Each structure stands twice: as structure tokens, then as C-alpha cells.
């Protein structure tokens with residue numbers, strides 16, 4: 396059922412004109428990060444995939460500058476890359492990281508949630524749900540190599556991964572800061588955080604919209620490891636080797652056992668969740684808050 400719904404959304408996404416235009420990037424010869432049987436890098440305008448077939452691993456680099464905000468196009472490209480890797484028996488794990496210096500992801504794209512028509516909000520929210528479901532339930536081992544700041548949707552994306560390595564830079568804060576924008580993290584954002592750091596820590600973090608610097612993030616459990624910036628990728632690779640040493644079927648079934656109840660909750664309430672989102676985001680007060688927040692971000696420079 397989950398898979399069928401997921402496939403429908405993905406197929407619809409692939410049928411969009413701009414998605415049809417996506418082609419394997421005429422890339423460098425990979426892998427860029429170790430290994431070496433000369434398999435080509437591939438991907439799409441906003442997602443670069445560096446395969447290391449010898450290791451069974453691909454590095455997926457988000458490159459939607461300036462801040463890797465999770466726009467509709469970007470989410471669709473991410474899903475397409477994930478799907479390709481899942482369908483290729485060569486790969487057992489992916490390392491999700493950023494190609495934008497200092498930014499893992501700025502979270503959901505605020506321009507997708509401001510001043511648009513309700514139909515757009517429906518389409519956008521479906522893509523956000525789908526991305527969460529596909530990453531959260533992926534059979535692959537997914538490790539986040541977090542090499543930049545990671546608020547809200549950026550934090551959520553990393554929480555779908557099996558393991559998080561964060562670069563030790565005080566600027567690289569991470570957390571679900573939705574309340575600071577005058578919006579509310581949906582129940583499945585909250586559930587993902589609860590599953591990672593527990594109920595009480597989530598309650599505090601979400602109400603206060605906390606963005607944790609690395610040491611705090613490690614203490615509370617939002618990330619699993621904090622390492623010097625130049626060791627994030629190599630650490631993610633050695634952690635990956637550990638995870639890939641476990642018999643795959645047993646690991647996959649265990650992942651499903653742990654995560655399916657949380658995913659099922661969204662799957663059974665998916666349409667209601669879309670309606671809730673659209674109603675909420677269409678409110679004048681919410682639109683005003685989001686516009687004001689975007690303006691504040693833009694004025695920061697001037």
C-alpha cells in the first residue's frame with residue numbers, strides 16, 4: 396500500500412515536464428570519494444551522485460544553491476536519485492551530504508509556502524510527505540554527513556537517515572525551529588524527533604524552536620557523532636562500512652520493524668494531513684508571519 400501510493404506520486408513527479416528533462420549529468424568519472432572502477436557520476440541539475448560501486452555506496456550531494464532549500468523541483472530530483480539507487484543492486488548505502496558550503500539544507504522552501512494557490516500547496520506538501528516516507532523507509536543504509544547548518548526541514552531530512560555525523564562548527568546548528576517562524580511542526584516531524592531523542596527532549600526542543608550547536612546536538616542525541624569538519628566524509632564512510640557489514644536482510648527488516656508504525660500513521664492520515672497543511676498555510680496570519688520571516692532573511696544582507 397505504502398509503496399503503491401509512493402509510486403503513484405513518484406510517477407506523477409516524473410511525468411512533469413521539468414522532471415522529464417532530467418538527465419544523467421554528463422559528469423566526471425567517479426567515484427570522487429574512493430573506490431574506483433570508473434563508474435560515472437550522475438544525477439540532475441540539483442543532485443549530484445558520486446557512485447563507488449566497489450564499496451556499494453553512493454555519495455548524494457545536494458546542490459540547490461544558495462541554501463539547499465527544499466523546493467518542489469529539488470525534492471523531486473532527490474526522490475528520483477534515491478529511486479535510481481534503490482533499483483540498482485550495486486548499491487547498499489548512500490551518504491547524504493551538501494555541495495553548498497556551510498549549509499546542509501535551509502529546510503522547506505519558504506517561497507513554495509508563500510503567496511501561492513491552494514493547489515500548489517497540495518502538490519508541494521505531497522512531495523514533502525513523499526520525500527520523508529521514501530527516505531525514512533529506504534532499504535538502503537542512509538548516513539547523513541552534515542556539513543552545514545540544518546534548520547527545520549533540513550533537520551527532518553537528516554532525521555530520516557540511519558546515522559548522523561555533524562561537522563564541529565559552532566555555526567552548524569540543527570533542530571526543528573518551526574515555532575520561531577510562527578508555524579507548527581506536523582505530527583510526523585514531531586514523531587521522527589521523538590523516535591530520535593525521546594518525548595521530553597522533543598517537547599522542549601519543539602516548543603522553544605531550539606537550534607542546537609554541535610556539542611548540544613550530540614548531548615541530546617539529535618546527531619550520533621560530531622567530528623572535525625575535514626573528517627565528516629571519511630567518518631561517514633567508516634560508519635557506513637560498519638553498517639554494511641550486517642546481513643542486509645536482517646538489518647532491513649529491523650529498520651522496517653522500528654520505523655513502519657511511525658510511517659503508517661502518516662500513510663493512514665495522509666489526505667487529512669494535506670488538508671491540515673493547506674488550511675494552516677492559507678491563513679492570513681501564517682502568510683504574514685512567513686512573508687515577514689522571508690523579508691527579514693532578505694534584509695539581513697542590506
Ligand SMILES: CCCCCCCC/C=C/CC(=O)SCCNC(=O)CCNC(=O)[C@H](O)C(C)(C)COP(=O)(O)OP(=O)(O)OC[C@H]1O[C@@H](n2cnc3c(N)ncnc32)[C@H](O)[C@@H]1OP(=O)(O)O
Pocket residue numbers: 461462464498500501502503504505506544546547548549572573576578579580581671672675676689692693695696
Ligand atoms: C498544523 C500543521 C501545519 C503545518 C505547518 C507547516 C509546517 C511546515 C514546516 C516547515 C519547516 C521548514 O523547513 S520552514 C523553513 C525553515 N528554515 C529556516 O528557518 C532557515 C531560514 N534560513 C536561514 O536561516 C539562513 O538562510 C541560513 C542560516 C540557512 C543561511 O544563511 P546565509 O547567511 O548563508 O544565507 P541567507 O540567509 O542570506 O540566504 C540566502 C538566500 O536564500 C534565501 N533563503 C534562505 N532560507 C530559505 C528557505 N528556507 N526557503 C527559501 N529561501 C530561503 C534567503 O532569503 C536569501 O535569498 P536572497 O538571496 O534572495 O536574499
